[in-house]
Amino acid sequence: MAETSVISLRNIKRDFQLGAQTVHVLKGIDLDIQKGEYVALMGPSGSGKSTLMNLLGCLDTPTSGSYTLAGRDVSQMDDNDLAAVRNKEIGFVFQTFNLIPRQTAVQNVALPLVYAGRSKEDRVQRAEEVLGQVGLEDRMDHRPNQLSGGQRQRVAIARALVNHPSMILADEPTGNLDSTTSVEIMKLFDAIHASGNTLVVVTHEEEIAQHAHRIIRLRDGQIESDTKNR
Amino acid sequence: MKALRFAFKALWSRKVSSLFIGLIWAMGLLGLATTQRLERGMEAQLVRTLEGSDIMLCAKGSPTQAILANIFHVDQATGNIPTDEAEKWLSHPDILHVRRLAYGDSYRGSRILGCDSATWLHIPAFELEGRWPEMAMEVVVGSHVAEKHGVEIGDEFHGSHGTVEDMGDHAEHHYHVVGIVQSPELHWNELVLTPLESVWAVHEEEARNYTAVLARIDQAMTRLMLPGQIQRNSPLMAVSPAMEANRMVGWMNQGGQVIEAMAWLLTAIAFLSMALLLHSHLRERLPEYALLRAMGGTWGQIAALVLGQNFVLALLAVSLTYLGLAMAFWSQGAWLPPGLLLLASDWWNLQFDLFWWALTLFLALFAGIGPWVWLQKIPLHRALVDH
Numbered sequence: 244m245a246e247t248s249v250i251s252l253r254n255i256k257r258d259f260q261l262g263a264q265t266v267h268v269l270k271g272i273d274l275d276i277q278k279g280e281y282v283a284l285m286g287p288s289g290s291g292k293s294t295l296m297n298l299l300g301c302l303d304t305p306t307s308g309s310y311t312l313a314g315r316d317v318s319q320m321d322d323n324d325l326a327a328v329r330n331k332e333i334g335f336v337f338q339t340f341n342l343i344p345r346q347t348a349v350q351n352v353a354l355p356l357v358y359a360g361r362s363k364e365d366r367v368q369r370a371e372e373v374l375g376q377v378g379l380e381d382r383m384d385h386r387p388n389q390l391s392g393g394q395r396q397r398v399a400i401a402r403a404l405v406n407h408p409s410m411i412l413a414d415e416p417t418g419n420l421d422s423t424t425s426v427e428i429m430k431l432f433d434a435i436h437a438s439g440n441t442l443v444v445v446t447h448e449e450e451i452a453q454h455a456h457r458i459i460r461l462r463d464g465q466i467e468s469d470t471k472n473r
Numbered sequence: 474m475k476a477l478r479f480a481f482k483a484l485w486s487r488k489v490s491s492l493f494i495g496l497i498w499a500m501g502l503l504g505l506a507t508t509q510r511l512e513r514g515m516e517a518q519l520v521r522t523l524e525g526s527d528i529m530l531c532a533k534g535s536p537t538q539a540i541l542a543n544i545f546h547v548d549q550a551t552g553n554i555p556t557d558e559a560e561k562w563l564s565h566p567d568i569l570h571v572r573r574l575a576y577g578d579s580y581r582g583s584r585i586l587g588c589d590s591a592t593w594l595h596i597p598a599f600e601l602e603g604r605w606p607e608m609a610m611e612v613v614v615g616s617h618v619a620e621k622h623g624v625e626i627g628d629e630f631h632g633s634h635g636t637v638e639d640m641g642d643h644a645e646h647h648y649h650v651v652g653i654v655q656s657p658e659l660h661w662n663e664l665v666l667t668p669l670e671s672v673w674a675v676h677e678e679e680a681r682n683y684t685a686v687l688a689r690i691d692q693a694m695t696r697l698m699l700p701g702q703i704q705r706n707s708p709l710m711a712v713s714p715a716m717e718a719n720r721m722v723g724w725m726n727q728g729g730q731v732i733e734a735m736a737w738l739l740t741a742i743a744f745l746s747m748a749l750l751l752h753s754h755l756r757e758r759l760p761e762y763a764l765l766r767a768m769g770g771t772w773g774q775i776a777a778l779v780l781g782q783n784f785v786l787a788l789l790a791v792s793l794t795y796l797g798l799a800m801a802f803w804s805q806g807a808w809l810p811p812g813l814l815l816l817a818s819d820w821w822n823l824q825f826d827l828f829w830w831a832l833t834l835f836l837a838l839f840a841g842i843g844p845w846v847w848l849q850k851i852p853l854h855r856a857l858v859d860h
Contacts, residue, residue: 297854302767323771330769341764341857345482357475358769402768 249409249441250276255308257294268294270464281436283455284445290461296445300333300412301325313409330358334403336413340395342387348398349383355406373401393424410441429454480781498743499793504736505829508729514819519718526714527696530559531685533710540717543685546584547810550576553682554709562703567695568688576684577672578632583618585632585665587672596656603652609670612648616655617662626650646675659814748840755844763856783837
């Protein structure tokens with residue numbers, strides 16, 4: 244494992260019990276992602292791509308193997324420790340945005356800071372700052388239903404950035420957007436990467452994956468290829 | 474506070490069902506709290522009302538009716554008894570503190586109680602404006618009667634026969650108001666007190682009668698033996714008010730048990746509704762709770778948000794219950810006989826409410842367990858995409 248690795252997976256396996264049958268979804272994944280890398284994770288349906296993303300995001304734990312995130316072994320952590328890791332180390336961007344509909348853009352963005360124990364004043368100040376960075380300074384008090392799809396995803400990206408995470412994990416971030424808006428969002432990701440953030444984008448779209456500097460392809464629960472993109 | 478605010482907002486978004494559950498729950502709690510208060514308060518009230526009345530002599534009839542009429546002043550008396558027959562027994566050495574009563578008339582629905590001075594001096598903690606009657610046809614009016622009918626000292630009025638409406642049959646006999654009395658034992662405030670001689674004069678009776686005689690008995694053995702002895706050897710009925718009152722409390726408790734059973738049923742319905750409401754809320758907002766977990770919320774923090782809703786519902790139910798209790802206390806005159814009216818100190822003794830406060834908190838917590846376990850069982854990554 245290199246010194247600057249944000250993510251280090253060693254022989255990660257994930258099995259699921261389906262009735263009496265055990266399904267081996269991930270069959271021993273070894274992977275290192277360095278700080279500042281821009282990685283696309285690709286694979287056809289059933290390749291284990293989503294399962295790997297869930298493990299990377301500490302939303303699930305492996306059946307066996309070790310996972311070190313930002314220098315800490317997270318593979319054996321309990322639920323609440325994992326919650327703390329998610330809060331501090333990971334910024335999530337989801338395909339369906341996952342914003343709280345009754346809250347404003349600022350409140351949505353500030354949400355991770357609530358669980359980081361930051362003061363209200365601090366939270367609002369930081370949320371406004373990041374919303375400005377994603378070009379939503381004039382939409383801060385809008386609720387999700389008052390925003391377009393692209394603006395909603397920008398709010399989600401701002402939320403992912405707000406806590407200075409070690410990694411931003413985006414799951415099909417343009418899956419619910421039209422092509423013009425998708426281009427804008429991917430430009431935003433490029434800018435976020437350019438400012439030194441580590442990005443992992445899970446996608447099945449080749450065009451989206453081409454924004455990344457490294458493309459990892461999965462098939463049948465194993466890494467099929469891991470290539471530099473530029 | 475954050476959790477409570479969140480909980481309040483979550484309930485506000487389903488205000489009709491939340492209010493419905495709060496109301497059902499409050500009705501259950503109100504049933505429990507009211508029966509508890511009535512049992513306790515009426516027993517205490519009975520003890521106070523029966524103080525100094527170990528025996529009652531009256532005309533033969535229903536002992537319960539006699540108690541209701543002669544002690545609580547809410548029913549027709551069983552009849553009259555000749556004074557000389559009663560006086561024979563009142564000379565018993567163990568009989569003390571005798572109070573003689575003679576009913577006859579009423580004034581605009583309030584009973585005029587012919588009695589001796591021992592009776593009015595028996596009124597607990599009375600405050601008297603004016604003076605006690607010194608001769609026939611003078612009256613002291615209970616404070617509530619005075620207030621209700623605007624009666625003042627110096628006024629004159631005539632009674633109507635029995636408790637029927639004024640037919641003008643006693644119009645020639647005028648009562649003179651010489652005092653107004655007020656007692657914390659509220660049934661006294663509902664009476665008009667006058668010397669026995671007034672009643673006899675109005676009815677122009679040749680043979681003087683009492684309606685009842687109340688007395689204290691000094692010796693426990695006499696308390697047990699004397700009523701039977703009088704029953705066997707005279708035309709009078711001798712009743713132990715305490716024993717009859719116990720029987721009445723027994724009947725009332727049976728009614729209380731029915732109310733209590735209904736209260737438990739309502740509480741159970743509220744409990745199930747609350748669990749279902751919370752479960753449907755969690756289903757509806759599953760991705761949001763998953764998001765909070767994904768953003769770093771611990772199970773403890775999520776539990777505070779989820780269970781907070783039940784606690785807000787509990788708070789609503791308790792508030793509505795106290796509102797109901799306040800209304801019940803305020804309106805007790807409309808549904809309780811004067812002799813059983815409860816004192817504020819009995820009604821608002823909150824120490825006894827601890828039981829149903831604890832019950833409410835327990836139910837709020839318990840109703841959250843099922844939905845809470847359900848929430849925990851759903852894998853986080855699956856819940857996040859559950860749109």
